[in-house]
Amino acid sequence: MSALYRQVCKKILDQIASGQRKVGDRLPPEEEFASELGISRSTLRLAFAELEASGVVRRRKRAGTQIIAMKPQPKFSMATSGIQDLLSLGRNTEFRINHVSTVHSDDIDFPGEHYSETAHWLKVCGARTMNDDPRPFSTNRVYVPARFAGIEPVLKTADTSVFQTIEATFGVSVNRVTQSTRAIACPRKDADLLGLEPGSPVLQIDAALYVQKGELMELSVAIFDPSRFQLYSDVSIE
Amino acid sequence: MSALYRQVCKKILDQIASGQRKVGDRLPPEEEFASELGISRSTLRLAFAELEASGVVRRRKRAGTQIIAMKPQPKFSMATSGIQDLLSLGRNTEFRINHVSTVHSDDIDFPGEHYSETAHWLKVCGARTMNDDPRPFSTNRVYVPARFAGIEPVLKTADTSVFQTIEATFGVSVNRVTQSTRAIACPRKDADLLGLEPGSPVLQIDAALYVQKGELMELSVAIFDPSRFQLYSDVSIE
DNA sequence: AAGTGGTCTAGACCACTAC
DNA sequence: TAGTGGTCTAGACCACTTA
Structure with missing residues (x-):
């Protein structure tokens, strides 16, 4: 079994894929979402960090956590010394x-x-x-x-x-x-x-x-x- | 004043820049290092996450946290849809x-x-x-x-x-x-x-x-x- | 102005892997 | 196999941003 926060990532991605959540939607506030999922806020934040890094959500104070993509966006990084x-x-x-x-x-x-x-x-x-x-x-x-x-x-x-x-x-x-x-x-x-x-x-x-x-x-x-x-x-x- | 974990990042980078720590060196284990710095392990981990993301350190279980670069490595990311x-x-x-x-x-x-x-x-x-x-x-x-x-x-x-x-x-x-x-x-x-x-x-x-x-x-x-x-x-x- | 994410702590147990 | 990072919790306070 993978880490809990990864399961949460997957769960959210699945919800997006199934249409249960859509691009543009806002996810619930951390505290609320955490208790809803039955996990601690810290764990949820690990999941959010991953989703943010992969370009699925955007997080802003007061504005909340917004879905901006359906799937993790592949990153193309160029090997260059400068x-x-x-x-x-x-x-x-x-x-x-x-x-x-x-x-x-x-x-x-x-x-x-x-x-x-x-x-x-x-x-x-x-x-x-x-x-x-x-x-x-x-x-x-x-x-x-x-x-x-x-x-x-x-x-x-x-x-x-x-x-x-x-x-x-x-x-x-x-x-x-x-x-x-x-x-x-x-x-x-x-x-x-x-x-x-x-x-x-x-x-x-x-x-x-x-x-x-x-x-x-x-x-x-x-x-x-x-x-x-x-x-x-x-x-x-x- | 910036966040504590950012100050820790800077401190470590400064130590590397001043020659106090060198590329190839291993940093102390999280628990030890945290108490040495007078911060919690969680906060230290935030700093480490940042240093790892910017290519300064590499972290492996049992092998510890190793310095692999003197400065944050600029990332060249290519805008490509696929x-x-x-x-x-x-x-x-x-x-x-x-x-x-x-x-x-x-x-x-x-x-x-x-x-x-x-x-x-x-x-x-x-x-x-x-x-x-x-x-x-x-x-x-x-x-x-x-x-x-x-x-x-x-x-x-x-x-x-x-x-x-x-x-x-x-x-x-x-x-x-x-x-x-x-x-x-x-x-x-x-x-x-x-x-x-x-x-x-x-x-x-x-x-x-x-x-x-x-x-x-x-x-x-x-x-x-x-x-x-x-x-x-x-x-x-x- | 207040709701939101950001930061931070002090603990605990776990799983892996390099020695 | 034991030392290390990985994961997770339950709490607290704060600062910012935008509704």
Whole structure:
């Protein structure tokens, strides 16, 4: 026989599955529910902790315990040693800035939504090299919203990445990263920098970095030489 | 003042940071530690639960509570509605099998390690179509180890994916997915199937699916038409 | 304002597993 | 096999949030 609090979990999940309780319903207050189930409040709380961790209920003071899902939500956790890895910046890489300018939101060349939240953006163009190899393995174009444009003077000394410069300067940290990856024929400009034939297949990764509450930190477009770079991901479930 | 058990967390983390306790050390047994800290065992357990959840300690019966990291490990959780999304199989897609054969492990064309765990593998070649568009948007080559080769007769009726067929047939579920993505020049064979010019840039995704304890479920090589497919990822930290 | 979850205590017995 | 974490109880007070 499994632990009592696990039985309680199962019981609640069964009640949800059978339609006896529905998503959106509120469960009784702890004290009441505990005596109703004939168990102590502590035990019930163990069960609730499990249901909360698995995304089945949400608990808020005064608002009670609310059912928000029918089944435990599988969690996809990414094996990553840091955002560096997530953003495909190797350990021994260096970022060299070629050009910095201020642009209008209309001039932003980034797929998807129109990022018109601020009129002016800082545009940073550069390239990334690895292990003292003078030939870069990626070219980068980064757009920084006006809010963080204050990094401009600091950028001169930055050799890691724009996002790390912003983190250090403003005391914020990246909270969320969305990426879109595709294969394209390499444009001439990037091909020249990467030492490739124009039109050869390259990987383009468009990334949006956010700090908190969906606040945008930067948009980034990177083009990678496929012979020296692959995108890895390692995801475990639950 | 924050909760007592949080203060205990912080205290332990501080002791680790100051070198007073080191990674690999064992913390005292709960009862002893609790009285040493002048708190109840329940409160200490709340602190331990937090430290365990954040990856700082590992707890095992009889072996005690061991420090395994100096700081709370940030968690990278991937926003995904399911493995389907993770593996870039759209909702309205269909998998059509072209060819099934048995091959030697030597004949496996998959980058990385030599997968010699089993001598014989089932090789499934197919393509994936979307929304009744007869022209596939991806070609697929899947290798299934001998252990799951029993799906062969069932494959005839499978139109979703090899991994789902294995899951349904053997009652297992995918536990971990590693992927490697790169841009390549499209081989002639795949170009014919996808309706592309040979040599045009395409996305190749090599994936390894595991069930549990690192047991391999399948190796998969997929080539995507970049005009109709992009790889998305959405990762939140902590 | 009060109902709710959050925190905390002091005990007890149990079950497993690593020594 | 015994030391350890796991489970469970019955109580108490508190702080917050939202109805």
